[in-house]
Every structure is written in structure tokens, then in C-alpha cells.
Amino acid sequence: MAAPRAVLLLSGKRKSGKDFVAEQLRSRLGPAVCCVLRLSAPLKERYAEEHGLDFQRLLDASAYKETYRQDMIRWGEEKRRADPGFFCRTVVEGVEQPVWVVSDTRRLSDVEWFRDVYGDAVQTVRVVASEETRKRRNWVFVAGVDDAESECGLDQGVAFDWGPCLPPGARGCCCSVTLSCGSGTVSCVPCPLRAQRRFPVCLSCPGWGRCLHWNKALTLRNTRGCVSFPGGGGWKFRSLGSGLCPCPGADPPAGGWQWREVRFNSLCPPGGPPAGCLVVCFNRLPAANSPRIICFRSRRLLP
């Protein structure tokens, strides 16, 4: 088996479109170049065998699959406890194409396995759809599934290489922002990424966050005039109040945060954004006066 040139690990909530995106990639690149790997395929196959079910029906986006999801999760987690790399090893067996798209990465242990084995070839991709869209695709919240590791295992802890909020043509990020509060403490923004509920994201922790309520939580001053929103009239950055972040010393300083430097780049600098930067990626402009969606990717704590 040849080593892959690229391994794209797709993750995202149920009905966000992971399989759809994976198929798009495969059809654009062609089956000789790209193959779609599903960690859940060997899981579903064995589960179907053991439980006398229809394996093919567990593979598609059907109600049939959803009936068994919770029990498949339980069953798969038992297997993973015994051998965390079991499903990963099984899906890569005999694959010859140079580009692999793993369409259902759900757990940190899966990301770690691929990174350990394939190193820099691995790229993490977050697929995101709004709750409304997912509902239109027949998603309904199920306790024990949507609030469990299977759905939330990668909400934190991975700084995704690719996200949903890049403007057309941008790679990596569309602007980078350096934050300083003068005292070196960290700030947090409330973030509804997880099931649209507000939860704290610490800017010192790597990972993607998304702030839908920018007026309440995060506003920016567009110092260079490179990015503007219709009807916005400039951006401000406000104090967020306290009690949002679990990290010690995380409260914003008196008077709120200030910008030390704001850089807007159309492309990420080679090697990624400078250390200590908060990388902010802006979604396509929404209609005037609708809530702005600001996605950000944080790096490390600023000095």
C-alpha cells in the first residue's frame, strides 16, 4: 500500500453534510485519485452481522440507520476501548489512491491515530451546517447522541485546518488579528458552536469557535478598512464580562480588550499565522442587519 499524499479528516455534526462533501471531493478528483473512507463502515458491517441487520441500509442517510445509532455507538465504543485504532486500521487496508477522505471522524483518538501514522499528510476539515439546515435534513436532537462523544468529541481540542467560513479563493484565513490586553491575561467569547448553545471558548486554547451574536460578544474595529460589513459603521471590541471562561485569570481587563495590531491578509502567511495570533475568519457577508457570523481560530495565549 502506497503512503497517501493527503488524508482529509472530515468531521461535523449529524446531517452537516460530511458524506455529501466527501462525495463531491471524490467526484471532482475522480475515483482513481481519491477514495472515501468511512470509519463507521467496518463498525456497521460487524454490528449488522452480530445483530442480524441490513448492512447496506445502515450505510445510507436513512431513518433505519438512526434507529440503531445509539446502540451502534455503544457497541463501537466497547470495541474502541479494547483497541482504539481498530476501525482506523481496518479502513486503510489495501487503499491505493493518493488522496483519502475520511468522511466521519468523530473522536480525538481517530485524529491522533491518523496523525501518528500519516503525519503532515493529514488535514482536518470541519463541515458545518446551521441547525435549520440540519433539521430540514431530518435531524432531531437525541439526548445521548447529540450531546455525547460521538457528536461532540471534536468540538474542542482540534485546530481545524479547514473550516466553513473562508471566503471564496481564500486559503487558511482571510485576516489575522493580534490581541493584547496589556496584562497578558486571556479572554473568552461565548460561543454557540456546540448545538448553538452558548459556551465559553478560551482564546488561549487552540480550536475553532464561532460567535453568532457578535454585537453582544465580539465586535472589531476595522482599522485598515479592508473588511467592512454593510450597515456596520465600524467595529468595536467590548469587554465580555466575567465568569465566561474556565481558565484562571481569564476575565477581561478593566476597560475591555484593546487591539494592538490588526493585519488583514488575503492569504495565510507561509507556515500559518504567527504564533500568538488569533486568526479570525469571516463568513461571507450576510444580508444587512442580520446577525454576523464570525468564525475564529485561536492559537496560543498572547504575551
Ligand SMILES: Nc1ncnc2c1ncn2[C@@H]1O[C@H](COP(=O)(O)OP(=O)(O)OP(=O)(O)O)[C@@H](O)[C@H]1O
Ligand atoms: N451542500 C448540500 N447541498 C444539498 N444537500 C446536501 C448538502 N449537504 C448535505 N446534503 C444532503 O443532506 C443529507 C445529509 O447529508 P450527509 O449524509 O452528507 O450528512 P452527514 O454529516 O454525513 O450525516 P451523518 O452524520 O448522519 O452521516 C443528505 O441527504 C445529503 O444529500
Ligand SMILES: C[C@@](O)(CCOP(=O)(O)O)CC(=O)O
Ligand atoms: C455508530 C457510528 O459510527 C454511526 C455513524 O454513522 P454515520 O457516519 O452518521 O453514517 C457513530 C459513532 O461511531 O459514534
